[in-house]
Amino acid sequence: MSREVQVTFEVNGEPVSRRVEARQHLIDFLRLELGLTGSHTGCEHGVCGACTVRVDGRIVRGCLVLAASLEGTKVETIEGLSDANEIRDLQDAFIARNACQCGYCTPGMLLTAAALLDSKPQPTRAEIREYLAGNYCRCTGYHAIVDAVEATAAARARRHKQD
Amino acid sequence: MNEIIDPGSVDRPNSYIGKSVPRPNAAKLVEGRGQYVDDVLLPRLLHVAFVRSPHAHAKIGNLDASAASRLPGVRRLFTGSELAQHCEPWVAVLAHLKGMKSAPQLPLPLERATWVGEAVAAVVADSRAVAEDAAAKVAVAYEPLPAAVDMETALDPASVVIHPLLGDNLCFERLNETGKVEEAFAAAHRVVEATFHSGRHTGATLEPRSILADYNRASGKLTVYHSTQAPHMMQGVFAKHLRLAEGDVRVICTDVGGSYGIKVHVYPDEVAVAVIAKIMGRPIKFIADRLESFLSDIHARDHRIKGRMAVDAQGHITAIDIDDLTGIGPYSVYPRTSAVEGNQVVNLVGGPYAFANFRAKTTVVFQNKTPTCQYRAVGHPIATAVTEGLVDLAAGALDLDPVEFRRRNLMKDGSYPRTSPAGMKFEGLSHEQSLDTLVAMMDYPALRAEQSRLRAQGVHRGIGFASFIELTNPSPFMYGVGGARISAQDGCTVRVDPDGSVLAATGVTEQGQGTEAIIRQIVAEAVGVPIDWVRVLTGDTLTTPYGGGTWACRGAGIGGEAALQAGLAVKQAVLRVAAAMLQGKPDALDMSDGQIVDAVSRQPRMPLAELARIVYFRGDTLPPDLPRELMQTRHFITKQYPFAFTNGVQASWLEVDIETGMIRLIKHWCVEDCGRIINPLLVDEQVRGGIVQGLGGALYEHCLYSETGQLLNASMADYLVPMAAEMPDIEVGHVETPTKESLLGAKGAGEAGTAGAPAAVMNAINDALKPFGAKVFAQPFTPERILAALGKAKPR
């Protein structure tokens, strides 16, 4: 039995096949193997949310997922979402509202906010705060982030009405 | 002397100062395309993990690395003695903090570990994971020693003296006294007193401390990628202690994932990394993990303060007397020292108020706990909590509304310049106008009515206020006069490129607050070009003017002023060339939107790019002796005031569940006067972020130690930082009292939020608990403490 595992899965739409150390979590895999440094670790024990990425369409703590366990799955990171323009409006709202200061929590925060808006397109401020309650930000104090998510939801609703 | 920038003409082209322009560097960050130190990879990179002491105090005996060294991928192991041969020790004292003492410190200790988490050995390996595997296999023979972990007994003769050569555990003490304090208390109409506690807590930056040092033996150059606030300072530190010329040391700040003061200090483990790089001649990376962050990032704010206030029958403060005790670590932290926090407490207590008799004492004692040092708002939250807590007690004793009491005692607007009883010099503050603005913003009478109505239904809400002062734009009086090589001046180089692009290289740095944005705004306006023609370079000692970095809220006021003056100098140089080219006079011309224009008619005369083309490629067509320096550097230092003090006032509206002790923060307000505002959006967000950091210390954050000096809650699950669901919306307002020390008139704003928030919350809780006669003065105000104050549950 070896401490390495051959694993094949998809990252941001591209197939990836690697021999990984069994103990390597998904974030270290993304950063060290694929150079996708947009996903960050802040605690490596699943509490701070900086590592939030998507696996098979659902947000997860990347630091609590072994790369070895991802055979056949689809992983999406902030780089993939950005290249696909999937959350351009949310990102623009973060810039406009200054909801991104040092930027370290931002990829995880955006992945989580995107998941919120997918599951609940018109959340109240309290619902936004509750959904983001597992993403630590030390810079903003959260108010601007809530504003940016709320503004994005409202703009989407307006666009939806127009369509 | 603020005529050059006219706030009234906000609609003219390039009037960016005062506008909420979005940050240019946010675009890459929201796409995950920033570059933090851990994102930097160099060829032949190796990784460090440290063996850290599990004891608060222990002799370091034999170190057996045999099992560790056998692991594949392990390259070297270093102990204190090997690193000591390549590194000068340091002692963190400041000459102007008289009597201050501390023991010399090396990257790794030689004989004793003096706090849990102190690095005692370093493992270098191919990966961080292997380095950790090896570190876990290093067997150290420790001989545990008694530890000094109670600051109240640190100076007792029976206490363990951590550094016998120092004689005792006293780092620093100071008495700051003026007037006739005892007489004032004897003659007082009422005296109120309380003992306040501030809980030791820490910064918990989301990006941990990060350093990548690379030494090139061939060139003799050390290059350090460092998540730091002060790259030039670190350049000097590495040069001095590694015995290199400063010219052979380059420190580069890439993106910094938050620092708030945590990353402006010299950490022994980071110096160890640089020394290891020098020994091994290849890139060495160390990224602290979260456990290490809790154990070895600086902590702060561990204080017990006995305070009392005397008031007369008219509700005027006549005297304030405080006795502050603070427990730091076993070493004062280099180079800023761990005595400054206590020193600021004695300088800042009573700050907003007019009174004559003042006494403040601080005693700073060594402990076998994580070292402490400056963390956002250094000393201000403590001084403000004590002052504002006593103010509310006095108001209560006199049955005066807390706003009314403050109105009777705040220094009057227009009464400046003046000096506080603590000796702080104020150029111009706006306490009264700020308070008026706040009271209107929050609709204070409506909140009081709401509070009454709800009290009748058994729902207990409270309103708490905190007036505060905050020091910004420090002069050399803060550190330089004490012998520290910390720069209070700063510089900016502005350069026009042939196509009209403008580069501004600045010595102040970016950690997310928006330094690059405001420098860009200032330079664009000063030169007279569209804002997206300007690019800002920060955080590289090789390519920026010598500066101090960002700390104590100096980026806008000092760095911004240097940028303004450099930009204006470039404009003057451009107009001089233009005048020659257009056969006119420089003062008949101006710059606007990237064009040289007629000063009066505003008619465009020539594009900047055309002028630059001539200067750079067709200088032969210009008069031979014509000066044509399209690159200008200016440095700025404050002149008259040791600090540019700012002022503000905050209010908290909250609800206390008196059955559970849980607090619900409903809303928070802050009116802040930071002088000329460069970018309202960025300033407001600094205030908000600072407030939430203060709320963290007030309600959640506490480094909890056992009786043997073990940190009990070193994880993100157990050390509680504020998260989105519990934080309130925060409304921010402003008054602007510019400083006359500079053209720009900007003071600093980054720490104001943190300074006032704990006091506002404390006063709001005590206001809510008024019907029960219960009061809390020990932060964090946990449910356990509130239940104990209410007599509902005994604390441990």
Place this chain on the structure above:
Amino acid sequence: MKAAPFEYLRATTLAEVFQLWREAGPEARLLAGGQSLMPALAFRLSEPNVLIDISRVADLTGISVENGALRIGALTTHAELGAHALVREHAPLLGEAAALIAHPAIRNRGTLGGSLAYADPAAELPACCLALGATIVARSATAERRIAADAFFVGLYATALEANELIAAVEFPRRRAGERSTILELARRSGDYAMAGIVARATVAGQALADPRLVLFGVGEVPVLARAAMAALAGRPADAANIAAAQAALAQELEPPGDLNGGADMKRHLAQVLLARAIQRLIGVEEARAQ
């Protein structure tokens, strides 16, 4: 905080799990959602030689109703618990509890089986299982064993599972007519482990509670069935006097260990407060809340 090295094996059937487990030896650990195991590995509190990934074993998934009893596969995530129509219909308490667990990203991976096997005394699902009288269906290589919830949680992070057993599913008996349930907890921040929590279940008739079942969590080494408090309430109107009597009885039967949030006295007090609030919720009296 990198985990110590281990080997990783993946099973796709139950039989494969037991085979790999037998080969790997007693130091091996099973990996389901990983939300508790992975942090333990990161802190090196646990250094297994082998991790056997059971997260793709179909036999451990699925939610169904048989004879009115709800059977929930051990690999059901908290997110699935919160969303599934059968859970909403037959055991809405579980969905209510799932919403209190941590945060969405954790709920997408954390499993019912994982939560019960980890047996954190401050966790919601173990308390719910005890309150609902659930049966834990355990499987070994050779046999199935059905363990009542009130025999399952035996000590701090300790369950009645044998060394070679895993949780396959949890069964919840059919709900009685007129039965109500609620879960209340006090946590410092949303998603944190509870300082104290209560699961309350009873058949409500007017202001009286028939057959109340009260389980406290976060106030002992295991979830605590508050028998004395239940006896003080059973068949009696839930008025102020009886609630007070139940609170007094609760204080006697609880011996909470202190933790970072507070000491025994505080925990006892919070448990009493939660008791009153849970009862009031069950009988439909919402606590007075201001706007």
